Amino acid sequence: MxxxxxxxLKAITLTHVxxxxxxxxxxxxxxxxxxxxFISLGGFISHFMFRRELQGICFALxxxxxxxxxELIKHSVAQSRPASCELLETCDSHGWPSSHAQYTFFFATxxxxxxxxxxxxxxxxxxxxWPLAFLTMLSRVYLGYHxxxxxxxxxxxxxxxxxxxxxxxxxxxxxxxxxIEESAIGRWFYIKDTSHIQDVLKFEYDNARAARKKVATx
Numbered sequence: 001m002x003x004x005x006x007x008x009l010k011a012i013t014l015t016h017v018x019x020x021x022x023x024x025x026x027x028x029x030x031x032x033x034x035x036x037x038f039i040s041l042g043g044f045i046s047h048f049m050f051r052r053e054l055q056g057i058c059f060a061l062x063x064x065x066x067x068x069x070x071e072l073i074k075h076s077v078a079q080s081r082p083a084s085c086e087l088l089e090t091c092d093s094h095g096w097p098s099s100h101a102q103y104t105f106f107f108a109t110x111x112x113x114x115x116x117x118x119x120x121x122x123x124x125x126x127x128x129x130w131p132l133a134f135l136t137m138l139s140r141v142y143l144g145y146h147x148x149x150x151x152x153x154x155x156x157x158x159x160x161x162x163x164x165x166x167x168x169x170x171x172x173x174x175x176x177x178x179x180i181e182e183s184a185i186g187r188w189f190y191i192k193d194t195s196h197i198q199d200v201l202k203f204e205y206d207n208a209r210a211a212r213k214k215v216a217t218x
Contacts, residue, residue: 018088019143029139035132036103039063054177054193055169059110062165066106069161070099070154084144098146101154102161104133109162118198170195 017033019026044060079096108129115122140146177193180186197203
C-alpha cells in the first residue's frame with residue numbers, strides 16, 4: 001500500500017520575512033519590509049478606534065482596493081519571483097508587481113496629496129513616508145523576494161492608483177460625507193469628517209482648552 005502524500009503547505013507571507021543570519025543590514029531591511037503591517041494594524045485600526053475619521057476610512061479602503069488590484073495583476077501577468085524564492089519558500093506566488101512597494105507608494109502618494117492643504121507640520125510628517133517607501137522597495141530586492149523591475153512596477157502602480165483614489169475619495173465619495181455624519185450609524189459611532197479643517201491638531205487643542213476652562217468656571 002503506497003504511503004499517502006501529505007498535502008502541500010502554503011505560508012501566509014504577511015509577516016514571513018527571512019534574512020541571512022548575521023546580516024545586520026538584512027535584519028534592518030526585514031523590519032522595514034513589515035512597514036505595511038505596522039501601518040495597517042497599528043495605524044488604521046487605532047485611527048478608526050480613536051478618531052473615526054471618514055478621510056482615514058477612505059484612505060484605508062483605498063489601500064485595501066489597491067491590494068486587491070495587485071493580486072489581480074499578479075495573477076494576470078503570472079511573473080515568477082527571482083531564483084531566491086526557493087530558499088524563501090515563496091515560489092508558489094507571483095512577483096509582478098511587488099505588493100509591498102505598491103502599498104507603501106500608495107500610502108505616500110495619498111498622504112502627501114492630502115496634507116497639501118493642511119498645516120506645515122503635517123507636510124513635514126508626510127515627507128517621511130517617501131524614504132520609507134523607497135526603503136521598502138530596497139528591502140524586497142535585497143532580501144530576494146523581488147527583482148528590481150517588480151518593485152518598480154509596484155511603485156508605479158501604487159503611485160498612480162494612489163493619486164486616482166485620492167481624486168475619487170475627495171471628489172466622489174466626499175459628497176456623501178455629510179450624509180454619513182448625520183446618519184444613525186455615523187452618529188452612533190461618532191464618525192466625522194475634519195478634512196475641511198486646516199490644522200486639526202490646533203483645532204482640537206484649542207477646543208480642549210476651552211472646554212477645560214469652561215468646566216473650571218462652572
